Amino acid sequence: MSGVSLPPADLPGSGRTAVVTGASSGIGAATAERLAAEGFHVVLGARRLDRLTELADRIGGRALPLDVTDPTSVDAFVAALDRVDVLVNNAGGAFDAKPVAEADVDSWQRSFEVNVVGAVRLTKALLPALRASGAGDVLFVGSTAGMISYEGGASYTAAKHGVHTLAETLRLELCGEPIRVIEIAPGMVRTDEFALNRTGSAEAAEAVYRGVREPLVAADVADCIAWTLTRPHHVNVDLLVVRPRAQAAQHKVHRE
Incomplete structure (x- = not known):
């Protein structure tokens, strides 16, 4: 790819x-930075091209506009790629915290479009290139919310359960092919935007982490992602669950 020098x-x-x-912020941006440091040629995709370009220039990557909910955007993104060895399906998010009785159906649809359908759309489009690489990786950034439900989280937990079963099913379907399927399931991760997008206010977002000593940050999850992708290719880390020490389970968080 033009403008990117070969690593050692x-x-x-x-x-x-x-x-x-989803590489313009949070876990996606941290992952792009970490993989570049590990010697990968990194292609960053997201809607906010200005932030994406700034990061790509800093790490020696390539920025391309991408909206995983738009088939035309995905097609243009894929057409611009010469080679793909690794796909990190990180784009996602939570968009409400309402009980089912007060469900915002638009938020549900958005949650599934971004977290699940978008990942399916891009994975399907890039599978031929991943097969052709001879040693491909599809990595899904899921969540511990994809393994357990909790009040007020149904739209997000349902979507992340979808991501979890998507990874499991794809692994079964690709068994025997030169492609690993990996899922990273983080617990509480403090980023600039996740809780804010979900709650709609800075005060409510701050309350999510209040009193929690050392919640995970994006770089912690990026570290886990990089570790799984740099194992020998016969080693498939099916599922890696990572939480801060202060969080023993989805519903059990120590606050000081």
Whole structure:
């Protein structure tokens, strides 16, 4: 890809191209930065091209506009790629915290479009290139919300349960092919936008983390992602659950 210099041959990602979606902020941005440091050629995709371009310039990556909910955008993104060895399906988010009785159906639809359908759309489009690489990786950034339900979280937990079963099913369907399917399921991660987008106010977002000593940050999750992708290719980390020490379970959080 033009403008990207080759990394030293002894780095784990040398010669491999990694696509990271939702790369303009949070876990996606941290993952793009970490994979670039590991020697991958990183292609960053997101809607906010100004933020994306700034990060790509800093890490020596390539920024391309991408809206995973728009088939035309996905088609244009895929057409611009010469090679893909790794796909990090990170684009996602939570958009409300209402009980089912007060469900905002638009938020439900948005949650499924971004978290589930978008991941399906891009995975389907890039599978031929991942097969052709001879050692492809599809990584889904899921959530512990994809394994347990809780009040006020139905639109998000339902979507992340969808991501979890998507990863499990794809792994079964690709068994015997040279493609690993990996899922990273973080618990509480403090980023600039996740809780704010979900609650709609800075005060409510701050309350999510209040009193929690050392919640995870985006770089912690990026570290886990990079570790799974740099194992020998016969090693498939099916599912990696990662929480802060202060969170023993989805409903059990120690607050000081």
